[in-house]
Amino acid sequence: MQFLSSLSLILLTTLILGQVSLRLKLPLVVGQLLAGIIMGPTVCNWVQPSHWLQLFSDIGVILLMFLAGLESKIDLLKKYLKPSMIVAVSGILLPIAVGYLIGLMFEFTKFESLFLGIVFAATSVSISAEVLQEMDSLTSREGTTILGAAVVDDILAVLLVSMISNLNIKGTAISMMHLGILLRALVLLLAYFVLLFIAGRWLIPRLLRLSSKWQGAVPTTTMALIICWLLAYLADYFGLSAVIGAFFAGLSMSLTPFKKIINQSITQIGYAVFIPVFLASIGLRLTLTGILQDFTLFLILTIGGIVSKLLGAGLGARLSGFNRHSALAIGAGMISRGEMALVVAQMGLQNHLLSAARYSAVIGAIIMTTVLAPFFLKAALASVVRHSQS
Numbered sequence: 055m056q057f058l059s060s061l062s063l064i065l066l067t068t069l070i071l072g073q074v075s076l077r078l079k080l081p082l083v084v085g086q087l088l089a090g091i092i093m094g095p096t097v098c099n100w101v102q103p104s105h106w107l108q109l110f111s112d113i114g115v116i117l118l119m120f121l122a123g124l125e126s127k128i129d130l131l132k133k134y135l136k137p138s139m140i141v142a143v144s145g146i147l148l149p150i151a152v153g154y155l156i157g158l159m160f161e162f163t164k165f166e167s168l169f170l171g172i173v174f175a176a177t178s179v180s181i182s183a184e185v186l187q188e189m190d191s192l193t194s195r196e197g198t199t200i201l202g203a204a205v206v207d208d209i210l211a212v213l214l215v216s217m218i219s220n221l222n223i224k225g226t227a228i229s230m231m232h233l234g235i236l237l238r239a240l241v242l243l244l245a246y247f248v249l250l251f252i253a254g255r256w257l258i259p260r261l262l263r264l265s266s267k268w269q270g271a272v273p274t275t276t277m278a279l280i281i282c283w284l285l286a287y288l289a290d291y292f293g294l295s296a297v298i299g300a301f302f303a304g305l306s307m308s309l310t311p312f313k314k315i316i317n318q319s320i321t322q323i324g325y326a327v328f329i330p331v332f333l334a335s336i337g338l339r340l341t342l343t344g345i346l347q348d349f350t351l352f353l354i355l356t357i358g359g360i361v362s363k364l365l366g367a368g369l370g371a372r373l374s375g376f377n378r379h380s381a382l383a384i385g386a387g388m389i390s391r392g393e394m395a396l397v398v399a400q401m402g403l404q405n406h407l408l409s410a411a412r413y414s415a416v417i418g419a420i421i422m423t424t425v426l427a428p429f430f431l432k433a434a435l436a437s438v439v440r441h442s443q444s
Contacts (some may be wrong), residue, residue, distance in 0.1 A: 057434065059105040061331070064101060067093055068330040075207055081428040083184045090337020096227035100339040101337050107331060112296075114332030115180050115392075117324035119297040120282045122183035122192065123304025124317050131239045132197040132307070137374030140200030144209055144387050145203065146175040148366030152358045160351050160412075169407040171414065173399050174359045176211040178392025178424070179204030180297060180332075186387070187430045189192070189435050194382050196438060199273035205298060209243065211394065239293050246292035250285065250299075250343050254306035262312045274312055281307070296395055336392065340421050344414020353414065358428065363389045379441040384433035390427035402417065 067089040075085030077366075093101040150171035155169025156196075176403035182200055186192040192201075208411065258281055282303040287298025307316055345352045368385030397414055402408035408416065 055108045057104065057270070059108065061110070061327075062106070062336050063093065064089070064107075064331055065327065066342065068334050074261050075377075080436050081185045081188055081432050083142065083181060083188070083428050084335055085426070086179075086333035087337050087428075089330075090334035090338055091425075092337070093334065094338035094340060096340045096342045103335070106336070107335055108137050110328055110330075110331040111335040111338045114324065114328035114330070114335075116282065116295055116300040117320060118180050118184060118329050120189070120300040120304040121317070121324060122179075123306075123321060124308050124313060124320070125187065126198065126301075126305055127193050128202060128305055128307060128309060130193060130195075130203050134199045134202055134347065134402075135370065136193065136276055136348040137199050137376070139206050140374050141199060141203035141370035141384055141388070142206035142210060144370030144373070145177065145363055145367030145385075146207060146214075148369075149175045149359065149362040152362040153355075156351075156354055156358055158355075158392070162412075166407060169402050170416070172214050173395050173402065173420070174355070174362065175207075176391060176394040176398050177204050177363070177388050178297075178394040179387070181388040181392055181427055182431055184329075184333075185431045185435075189432065191233040191435055195376075196387070196435070199371065199376075199384050201301075202390060203370075203384070205301065207388070209294065209298070211398065217294075227434075228265040231242035233393070242292045243294065246289060246294060250306075252284070253281075254302070254309075258306045262307065262310050266312065268304045272319060274315060275323075275442075278307060278312070278316045278320065289389075297302050304333075315444045324405070325331075336421055336424055339396070340412055340418060345418040346413060352415040352418045352422075356422045357418065359391065359419055359423045360389055360430070363423075377441070379438045380436070383431065383438050386427070386430040386434040387422060389430055392424045395420045 070084040071083070071085035071089045071092075072082045075082055075088075092098055137341065150168075153171030153174040154167045157170040162170060179201060182204070183192065185196045186194075186200065191197045197315070261277055261281065262274060265273045284302055285303040286296040286298040287299070290296040291303075307313060308428065364382070364385040366385070367388040368381045371381035371384040372378070395400070399408060399413070403410065404415050
């Protein structure tokens, strides 16, 4: 029952602060993120992270990315596949280099510095997807490239984490071991996408048609949720992020005649409960004490994290033929680190790749990039609109 009081407080606070954000002409997501910071240990300490809140948060990010996939257009994703890959690669290389140099500056070992770079190479597009939807830019050239680049980015991050977790450290020497495990990870990734293609082409449309003939209130919506969660689970099982599976589940259903009814139903389910909990839970993770103890590292990681993605992904967009305003918007859309970087950082802590003394500063920087990302993206998208109208 304690969970119900926490859930009610989260929903009330995100609802109020979300409305305040909209009245101040800020993205809705900013108010919901700040709600978590205010309710969490940083300010009021009213709500503590718990298993149930984490569960609702996990469902929220999956539904958010499912809706992003549902609203996307597969022909546009195919059209912008090449620039998406260029943006993803350039948006990974620069953050790894910057993170590595920051690690060395603060006397991390070479291996810890490399891992720190990989943490800040990860991108979570869930926050950017929310802003893109809010500004009706999800299917724009910039929005499509951001979504495509984020998917490629996640795949590359998974491969890097798989590689670094199979390194044997002896002093400062790094030697590669178990290349077979890395090869297995690549095979599993390929197998997942083959399975996804088969399901999207033949199985998913048939299941939705079958469910539409059943009696009951919402059998098609229920079937859509089953498919979404199953593909998210399989993505996690095959070594990918669950949000990738959810995104492709939505993308597959966007090609069916049931897109509209599924979109309406899942939007109500997601935005009524789960998505606000996900956004607030990011702020709940922030602890002021740990940040103040290592404030210089926190500040430099935050600045380096923002600038490296903005310039790295933006440079990739410029190389792909986008103008300066669009490239800036694409770079801004890749700033948010979110749950992907949090997961990678947690893996590092568990495997002694990241020291507990520095963990709070790293987590704080990840959350701060996520909180600030909507401001950068909204301003950059507004610049794109003004430029196109002039």
